[in-house]
Amino acid sequence: MAMAALFYAICLCFLSVAFGKSVVENSPPTWSNFYTVSGVLSLPYAEIVESFQAWFDGKNGRSRIDYYGGLDSTIQRADVKPYGTNYRICPETTETQLNVRSCFQVNGTKDAPVAIQTVLPDLSKFKFVGYKECRTGNCSAWMYSNTEQHKENTYTMYTSLTVQADPVHYEMLGYDTLLGSHYDKYEVDYIDYAPQMPPPDVFDIIDITCKGFPGPGIMSSLIANPMQEFIEPRGQETVHELFEHFLIKHPKKYANMVDRKEHNERRDIFRQNLR
Numbered sequence: 001m002a003m004a005a006l007f008y009a010i011c012l013c014f015l016s017v018a019f020g021k022s023v024v025e026n027s028p029p030t031w032s033n034f035y036t037v038s039g040v041l042s043l044p045y046a047e048i049v050e051s052f053q054a055w056f057d058g059k060n061g062r063s064r065i066d067y068y069g070g071l072d073s074t075i076q077r078a079d080v081k082p083y084g085t086n087y088r089i090c091p092e093t094t095e096t097q098l099n100v101r102s103c104f105q106v107n108g109t110k111d112a113p114v115a116i117q118t119v120l121p122d123l124s125k126f127k128f129v130g131y132k133e134c135r136t137g138n139c140s141a142w143m144y145s146n147t148e149q150h151k152e153n154t155y156t157m158y159t160s161l162t163v164q165a166d167p168v169h170y171e172m173l174g175y176d177t178l179l180g181s182h183y184d185k186y187e188v189d190y191i192d193y194a195p196q197m198p199p200p201d202v203f204d205i206i207d208i209t210c211k212g213f214p215g216p217g218i219m220s221s222l223i224a225n226p227m228q229e230f231i232e233p234r235g236q237e238t239v240h241e242l243f244e245h246f247l248i249k250h251p252k253k254y255a256n257m258v259d260r261k262e263h264n265e266r267r268d269i270f271r272q273n274l275r
Helices: 002-019 217-224 235-249 261-274
Strands: 034-043 048-057 062-067 072-077 085-092 100-107 127-134 137-148 151-159 167-176 181-194 210-212
Touching: 127 151
Parallel strands: 100 210
Antiparallel strands: 034 048, 034 181, 048 062, 062 072, 072 085, 085 100, 127 137, 137 151, 151 167, 167 181
């Protein structure tokens, strides 16, 4: 009996390797605690497409995400005492200078310590929903949905059909059940995922002096680390809350209109200005 069970297990493993499919469909993939990956972030409604490259070292509390080929870099150092530091290196334009490479710094606090930023969503709450066509051919599809009042957000992750699943495509679709319309959507395509330790010097700030970030609290946090809005399920809700606070401080006629189209378009512009 034991030999038969062993033979069956070996056959399953052989089939999994031979056909590139995981035999455990009820267990979503878990990502390596360190990796490098490139990708493209798309916001179809806002007609925005951004390339990025990410380095993640969860073991040592360090992460970095570059946009536009390194023109804009964000670095999260949870390992810096006492509460971590966010850095953003990007061109700055003022009244006296144009597109000068500058470094901005936001320190964590006891109540809000800096966290490292992954570009891969936590799939622990996602459910397997079948095999679907994707950019690379066929993929395993994993889905998670949550509803708050009349807003339903659906997150879908597509992974490769290999024994050690790789990320292929991630998308979020927000649907307003009250208005019967989609109010938000973004997509992330992953390329060249490698579960390997990034070189430590990629997280260092070299040959530049950093200064404080303009803007208080959570606003600075989002500007210093814009990717959190798209990877964390609560990220876009934070932006929505900030926009509502903005409307209270600066009342606009579209804020109370029954037709929410302009409201949503203005919120997208507000979100991009945060970045």
